[in-house]
Amino acid sequence: MAFGVLSRDTLYLVTFIDGADVLTVEGLDTPNKLSPEQEAFVGTVAFQCGYCTPGFVLMVGRLLDETPDPDDHQIKHYLSSNLCRFATYPQVIEPVKLAARKRKTGTPA
Ligand code: FES
Numbered sequence: 001m002a003f004g005v006l007s008r009d010t011l012y013l014v015t016f017i018d019g020a021d022v023l024t025v026e027g028l029d030t031p032n033k034l035s036p037e038q039e040a041f042v043g044t045v046a047f048q049c050g051y052c053t054p055g056f057v058l059m060v061g062r063l064l065d066e067t068p069d070p071d072d073h074q075i076k077h078y079l080s081s082n083l084c085r086f087a088t089y090p091q092v093i094e095p096v097k098l099a100a101r102k103r104k105t106g107t108p109a
Contacts, residue, residue: 025054028061036102037061040095047091052084060096069100 028035034042037060047053056079063070063078070078075096076089 023058025057028057035061036099037064037095040098040102044091044095044098046095047088048086052082052088055082056084056092060092060099063096064100064103068103070096
């Protein structure tokens with residue numbers, strides 16, 4: 001049985017989204033260029049096993065679309081539904097802020 005995360009706070013069986021477009025972390029980058037969110041996570045090493053990282057990266061993109069300059073509380077609240085077995089939540093704040101700066105300035109995260 002396969003699961004897929006479609007949006008914040010929502011977990012769907014993949015069979016329920018048959019025929020829908022699904023964005024994965026691999027769909028964020030362009031040839032030879034990572035997205036600001038991907039760059040920020042790689043640059044800060046905000047993960048341990050990496051199992052949760054694609055979910056965080058996708059959610060950070062959505063968070064920054066909705067809230068371009070989130071504070072720590074907004075970041076923690078928004079990302080709290082992405083489960084991390086190693087509890088890397090405190091380390092995730094830094095790449096979110098780096099990605100936000102990268103989006104604003106266009107400079108490397
Ligand atoms: S780093 Fe492994 S689940 Fe989060």
